[in-house]
Amino acid sequence: xxxxxxxxxxxxxxxxxxxxxxxxxxxxGRRTDTEEAAWQMPQGGIDAGETPVxxxxxxxxxxxxxxxxxxxxxxxGWLEYDLPPDLADKVWHGRYRGQRQxxxxxxxxxxxxxxxxxxxxxxxxxxxxxxxGLTPSLIVPFKRPLYEMVVAEFxxxxxxx
Numbered sequence: 187x188x189x190x191x192x193x194x195x196x197x198x199x200x201x202x203x204x205x206x207x208x209x210x211x212x213x214x215g216r217r218t219d220t221e222e223a224a225w226q227m228p229q230g231g232i233d234a235g236e237t238p239v240x241x242x243x244x245x246x247x248x249x250x251x252x253x254x255x256x257x258x259x260x261x262x263g264w265l266e267y268d269l270p271p272d273l274a275d276k277v278w279h280g281r282y283r284g285q286r287q288x289x290x291x292x293x294x295x296x297x298x299x300x301x302x303x304x305x306x307x308x309x310x311x312x313x314x315x316x317x318x319g320l321t322p323s324l325i326v327p328f329k330r331p332l333y334e335m336v337v338a339e340f341x342x343x344x345x346x347x
Contacts, residue, residue, distance in 0.1 A: 192271045197286035198278060201242040202229040202265075204291045204318065204336060205255060210345045212318045213250065213294070215303070215310025225316075225324035227336075229287060238288040246292065249309050251302030259291035261339050267332040287332075291340045293347060318344040 204227055205213040214225040230245040232238060239257065247253050268284040269277065303310050316324070318340060322333040 192274055192283055195274070195281065195283040197266055197284055198231060198282040199264075200229060200231045200285045200287045201238050201245060202287045202289040202336065203227055203242055203246055204289065204340050204343075205246070205250065205294050206258070206291065206318075206343060206347075207294050207315050208347045209315070210318075210343075210347070211315035212321060212344065213301075213313060214316055214321060214324060215249065215313045218308055218311045222326065223324075224326050225314075225321075226326075226329070227321065227333075229285075231285075239290070242288075242290045242292075248306040249303075250313075251305030252294075252296055252300045254296035254300055255292040255294050257290055258293045259340060259343050261287075261289040261336070264288055265332055265335050267329050270328055273328075289336050289339065291343045 212227060214227055217224045217226065228245055228249040230241065230249065232241040236244070243253065246255060264286040266284060266286040274280065274283055301313065303313060318337055322330045322337060325333050
């Protein structure tokens with residue numbers, strides 16, 4: 187049950203990760219919790235006492251199953267998205283209207299075999315490398331504007347290393 191009207195709810199603080207391989211492509215995973223073909227970059231909430239950097243590194247380990255990466259960039263500020271109101275009433279016990287995220291660009295230093303989606307509770311059923319500019323067309327519609335901002339922020343990093 188929602189705790190307050192949608193417009194009065196705060197944003198949940200989180201992080202997002204654009205993980206680039208040596209070819210300049212970015213990691214996307216297909217979510218396990220939906221039948222929809224929803225592909226996204228790793229993301230998650232910031233736990234109490236964590237900095238955004240610590241949260242991003244933790245989420246990388248939890249969702250991608252590796253820590254073999256280095257941070258090569260960060261968004262200039264917090265990026266926000268609103269959930270559709272009916273969805274916002276269901277997730278996070280209706281406490282939040284969406285998320286405000288600090289995004290980090292990371293360079294993957296390992297091999298594809300180092301990626302282990304089942305290292306923790308799997309959030310992705312499958313994964314692949316794609317051009318960064320393709321990611322807005324792969325994400326659920328309500329997150330497209332956010333992904334367009336991420337593409338604009340990190341386009342200069344989407345190059346072979």
